[in-house]
Amino acid sequence: xLQRSIHLRSNFCVELNRSCTERGALxxxxxxxxxxxxxxxxxxxxxxxxxAAGKSxxxxxxxxxxxxxxxxxxxxxxxxxxxxxxxxxxxxxxIGHEAEKVKAALGNDVIxxxxxxxxxxxxxCQQAMPLIPQNVTDVLVLPGDTPLITAESLAxxxxxxxxxxxTVTLLTAILDDASHYGRVVRDPDTGAVxxxxxxxxxxxxxxxxxxxxxxxxxxxxxxxxxxxxxLRADNAQQEYYLTDVIGLLNETGQRVGAVVADNAADxxxxxxxxxxxxxxxxxRRRILNxxxxxxxxxxxxxxxxxxxxxxxxxxxVIHPCTIIERGTKVSGGQSIxxxxxxxxxxxxxxxxxxxxxxxxxxxxxQINRQAWNGELDPERHGR
Numbered sequence: 001x002l003q004r005s006i007h008l009r010s011n012f013c014v015e016l017n018r019s020c021t022e023r024g025a026l027x028x029x030x031x032x033x034x035x036x037x038x039x040x041x042x043x044x045x046x047x048x049x050x051x052a053a054g055k056s057x058x059x060x061x062x063x064x065x066x067x068x069x070x071x072x073x074x075x076x077x078x079x080x081x082x083x084x085x086x087x088x089x090x091x092x093x094x095i096g097h098e099a100e101k102v103k104a105a106l107g108n109d110v111i112x113x114x115x116x117x118x119x120x121x122x123x124x125c126q127q128a129m130p131l132i133p134q135n136v137t138d139v140l141v142l143p144g145d146t147p148l149i150t151a152e153s154l155a156x157x158x159x160x161x162x163x164x165x166x167t168v169t170l171l172t173a174i175l176d177d178a179s180h181y182g183r184v185v186r187d188p189d190t191g192a193v194x195x196x197x198x199x200x201x202x203x204x205x206x207x208x209x210x211x212x213x214x215x216x217x218x219x220x221x222x223x224x225x226x227x228x229x230x231l232r233a234d235n236a237q238q239e240y241y242l243t244d245v246i247g248l249l250n251e252t253g254q255r256v257g258a259v260v261a262d263n264a265a266d267x268x269x270x271x272x273x274x275x276x277x278x279x280x281x282x283x284r285r286r287i288l289n290x291x292x293x294x295x296x297x298x299x300x301x302x303x304x305x306x307x308x309x310x311x312x313x314x315x316x317v318i319h320p321c322t323i324i325e326r327g328t329k330v331s332g333g334q335s336i337x338x339x340x341x342x343x344x345x346x347x348x349x350x351x352x353x354x355x356x357x358x359x360x361x362x363x364x365x366q367i368n369r370q371a372w373n374g375e376l377d378p379e380r381h382g383r
Contacts, residue, residue, distance in 0.1 A: 050094065170217055317335045
């Protein structure tokens with residue numbers, strides 16, 4: 001569970017101690033008590049709610065969108081792992097369409113909330129709130145179809161939420177072509193978010209705004225719970241929209257802030273197979289860059305496909321047209337490829353005759369020993 005302490009913005013403690021000192025009170029005794037109260041009051045605990053209940057008809061697939069693989073890992077699992085990487089233990093995933101398939105894909109280390117009827121993002125959030133522990137003070141809300149989100153971007157969101165003392169903070173992005181995304185309208189003087197305007201409802205002046213809503217938020221938990229109860233489905237879709245909470249908070253004078261993502265790609269949402277391929281290409285490049293910076297030579301990144309959670313030791317050379325799938329471990333100093341596919345194997349050491357190769361699976365072991373010797377027939381040997 002992520003716990004953080006924020007800076008004191010109130011002069012209460014300072015003034016109390018000064019007052020006691022001026023009156024000759026035992027300030028040396030009072031001050032530690034005040035500091036203790038300050039630390040206790042300012043401790044903040046975060047949880048995350050991830051939306052993964054939709055049907056996503058645009059994917060044209062019998063596989064739920066949340067379960068589609070990107071570099072060997074289910075789409076929404078990437079979002080879960082980003083939350084975990086920044087220290088959030090309590091993660092609630094809202095599921096609905098093909099719920100059991102989604103659970104099977106994502107694993108049992110999260111809390112599941114069920115949205116039996118898909119009645120909008122606000123309704124989905126309502127299903128999750130009762131499952132969030134009582135001691136949580138702030139809640140991150142994320143769509144399950146943003147697999148490129150990083151722990152660094154989420155940490156930036158949390159930092160802005162704390163430092164700006166917002167009731168809710170949006171993670172936004174600046175796009176050259178904002179297209180169909182909702183525009184973020186800010187107060188020109190304070191920078192606070194006034195409203196989010198959907199593209200279909202925007203006038204030409206608003207459409208010219210390049211800052212868009214990514215649907216990633218950090219909410220004060222109590223404020224979110226309260227405003228969710230006021231949501232109404234009085235719209236054409238008859239759904240409860242989480243974005244309406246932003247308007248409700250503004251109406252009651254609570255601060256709505258935003259921070260722009262350093263890398264807009266981190267916030268890319270996936271709605272169809274084209275966007276799925278685009279996200280996979282970005283993630284693949286991230287994986288390859290990380291490996292190269294750790295001492296692995298990749299001769300041709302354009303033709304090398306390596307999944308996440310693959311371990312490769314330094315001074316290994318990966319030749320063109322090589323595929324290495326999730327769960328594979330390669331010790332240092334190897335030469336892999338060209339035209340090799342490794343599927344969940346352990347390569348401890350490679351000699352020219354292929355005699356020292358340790359694998360999890362004998363079938364894979366035989367295939368890959370043939371690959372080392374250039375004998376792999378891609379028509380005869382698959383995964």
